[in-house]
Amino acid sequence: MPIRPLPDLLIDQIAAGEVVERPASVVKELVENAVDAGARRIDVELEEGGIRLIRVRDDGCGIAAEELPLAVSRHATSKIASMDDLEAVATLGFRGEALPSIAAVSRFALTSRAAGAEHGARLEIDGGRAQPVVPHPHPFGTTIEVRELFYNVPARRRFLKAERTELGHIEDWLKSLALARPDVELRVAHNGRPTRHYRAAQDSAARLARAAEALGGEFGAACLAVSQTSSDDLRLSGWIGLPRASRSSPDQQYLFVNGRAVRDRTIGHAVRQAYADVLYHGRHPAYVLFLELDPRRVDVNVHPAKHEVRFRDGRRLHDFVYRTLQEALGAARAGGEGGHVPLPASDGARAPDGARASGGMGWGRAVPQQPGIALAVREQLPAYAALYGPTTAERAPLPEASNVALAPEDPAAAPPLGFAIAQLHGVFVLAENAEGLVLVDMHAAHERITYERLKAAHAGEGIRSQPLLVPLALAVSEREADAAEQHAEALDALGFELRRAGPQSLTVRAVPAILDGADPRQLALDVLSDLVEHGSTRRIEEAQNALLSTMACHGSVRANRRLTLPEMNALLRDMEATERSGQCNHGRPTWVQLSKAQLDGLFMRGR
Incomplete structure (x- = not known):
């Protein structure tokens, strides 16, 4: 077959395969054009999941009647005019391909009225064949109708899914637009029924x-x-x-x-x-x-x-x-913003009278006594003395049960996590705060506290290197070898000593001391992979943190340890002061809040 130019209609249909995958693609292109036109309200009407009809109406700047044929011409756009414009493009669309591609595979109508025009104008295109522009009544803005998508490309139409599926893709994209442009009001209707209304948001x-x-x-x-x-x-x-x-x-x-x-x-x-x-x-x-x-x-x-x-x-x-x-x-700490978002209590709700406890904070009324055992961290910390500095290796002694302080009369004066009142099943700490009842998983909470302290202590020491008795030869790609040379200082700071031995080989002479038991070959390859792809790596820190997390888990207070009220309160105060204390090292929550309104609801109070 000889080489020959393709017909314009076939070119448009081929191009449509890149731009128009399904009805959601059409909605995306048309709505983005409306946003670029400065629209403050966009209405999207659909029938049969957009397969039968897509109508997008906006109140943007509109298109002049004489420019309508140009608007559906390939590579015609008002958004860029030079290479400099392309390098600094700030609009959502700029290629000038969407409208001609859509018009080539549907029954297409474009109606618009530009600002200052006496009336609107309409251009209809059926499968790429344009009709003359005619006057048409229309408010300021633009309406585009796309009917019978892919009616003239049966192979593409057969690949469309069920109505519900195609509608779901459209709704997903419109949800994305609603998030991207909260200043634009967006109304959506399907088969004549309103389905979504995103009101414009300013603050x-x-x-x-x-x-x-x-x-x-x-x-x-x-x-x-x-x-x-x-x-x-x-x-x-x-x-x-x-x-x-x-x-x-x-x-x-x-x-x-x-x-x-x-x-x-x-x-x-x-x-x-x-x-x-x-x-x-x-x-x-x-x-x-x-x-x-x-x-x-x-x-x-x-x-x-x-x-x-x-x-x-x-x-x-x-x-x-x-x-x-x-x-x-x-910055998300237990009891603070981000640690947990409690449900609001009912207006005027007050915590019931009852015993409160405090960890030596100097508040209010006497509390019941409990025989106790010291927090397990006191027993475990000597094992981690090498990681802790001399000033952080020991905790201040916990207050004696006989010295328990008093809680305030006003619950609003309590700390965010409140004051401990009991221990449940040797696992949970129950505390009362201004909102209601706080339940704390004592092992999960103490695990996070210990983990963050271990990380801080180890970070103060830096990462020490452990020389290998026998240097390890490592086969790598040339790109990875180049990265090892380029990032030599960063690798040294991570405790690695990698030296280039050839175009595609490295020698590993030292590894981070804390990860001495890890596979040095795989660890080095993972680090180099990150450096090549992202220019930086946290593999060492992640592996180090995994080890410290395990140590913290084994060094934290265990279930069925009977804690004194002062020890429980000491744990609550540590949670309030520790980063990420809303989750343990494994991602589980450490505490939950039950509001006074929720507690009332459990007993149908006020009904």
Whole structure:
């Protein structure tokens, strides 16, 4: 067959295969165009999951009648005009491919009225064949109708799924848009019935409420607000889910770069590392993150559907996201913001009178006595003396039971986790605070406290190297060997001594002392893999933390240990002062709050 140019219609249908995968792709392109046009309200009407009809109406700037044929021409756009514009593109669309691709595989109609125009105009296209532009009544803005998607491409139409499935894909994308642009009102209807109405949100509380509407009330009740700006004008904001609200799948992970919803491995890796110390293996955090940076530092012209981007300095971005989220999670302490989000008590609820206890804090009324045994950490710490400095290896003596102080008359004056009142089944500590009842898993809580102390103590010493008796020859790729030379100082700081022995070989002369029993070959390969892909690594720190976590688990107070009230209160105060104390080392929650209203409800009080 000789070489020959393809017909324009066939070119458009081939291009549509890249841009238009299913009805959700059409909705995405049309709604993004509406957002770029400055719309403040967008209505989306669907029939049969978008297969029969997609109608998108907006109140944006509109299109002049004489520009309608150009709007559906390939590579015609008002958003860029030069290479400089492409490198700094700030709009969601810019390729000029969406409308002609959609019009080539559907019965298409474009009706618009530009600001200042006396009336609107309409352009109809049937399978790529355009009709003349005619006057048509229309309010300011644009309406686009897409009927019978893929009616002229039977092979593509057969790949469409059931109506419910296609509608689900559309709703998922509209949910993403509702999160990305909370300032835009969004109405959705399917088969003549309203299904969604996202009202415009202007302040932070309204934006969080809109996020909770999109993702479910559980997200809004179990998330931390994030807002951080770096010295080089990187800004990260949004919300991250608390570890206790983790999910079995990554279905609630939304990243927006300069307002564009994207998937990025670098950012995803940074988020996973930030959560590594507080989540079960196999669990996934929920988050809605907005990353803002100079458009010239990110390339959005990577994927036809614009799902992916490429960053100019991925390593710096990775470190910025990781540090920001790690600090936010680290600041979450038991009893404080982020440690746990208790349900609000009913108005005027007061804690009932009863015995309270305190760990030598100097408050109010006498408490009942309990015979006790010292916290197990006192017995275990000598085993970790090498990791603790001389000032942190010993704890201050716990107060004697006879010296128990008094609790305040006003429960509102109690600390966040309140005062211990009893121990249940030798496992749980019961405490009373201003909200109601607090239940603490004493082993899980003490495990986190011990773990954080071990980490802090070991961090003060730095990472020592352990020379290998026989140096280990390591076969690697040339890229990994280059990375070992490039990051030699960073590897030395991690306790590794790697020297290049050839184009594709390294010699391992020393490994981190605390990981002396680990497989040095696999550990070195894992570290080099991280350096090649992300420019940094936390493999050593993660392996070290896993060891310290095990030590903390074995060194923490065990079940069926009878604690005195002062010891219980000492544990509560330590929880309030310890980072990440809302979860144990394995990601389990350490405490829960039962409000006075919940307790009343258990006994049907007030009904």
